[in-house]
Amino acid sequence: MATIKSSYSGNLRTEMIHIQSGSKVITDAPLDNNGKGEAFSPTDLIAAALGSCMVTIMGIVADRDGEKLEGLSWEITKVMQSNPRKISEIAIHFIWEKPSEDKNMRQKLKNAALTCPVALSLDPSINQTITFNF
Structure with missing residues (x-):
């Protein structure tokens, strides 16, 4: 059984959901690698x-x-x-x-x-x- 469910949101952003708890993490590419740096890389x-x-x-x-x-x-x-x-x-x-x-x-x-x-x-x-x- 999977632990994490993930999806690509576009614009170098991903969203991950911890299946057991429902907690969500968003990542962005960093500024120095074409991203917005608005979240953890x-x-x-x-x-x-x-x-x-x-x-x-x-x-x-x-x-x-x-x-x-x-x-x-x-x-x-x-x-x-x-x-x-x-x-x-x-x-x-x-x-x-x-x-x-x-x-x-x-x-x-x-x-x-x-x-x-x-x-x-x-x-x-x-x-x-x-x-x-x-």
Whole structure:
């Protein structure tokens, strides 16, 4: 059974619907690739998926061990290359204003993030530059 139903809307825009939840995502081609840049580009979604996956896995570990991740945020920078046009780097900077006082827990969370399914699925030629401000 399909997970996502997608359609082309024209003008370099796509629409995807997550079948189980009904959630919708729209993509646009970026300004530097003939698009309007009015929504996430497909490559933006890859970068966003990496950050979200890392935090989801950290959340699973935190919940299991009774830790709270409130106040955790992150910023993502996606770097494109040309010839061929593809992602060359995804840089994610995690900021946790009130991190756990437990040094072992902080390391466990970092290790969990670095082994999330998206991180492990990306082509090794994509540099994953991950920094933790905690």
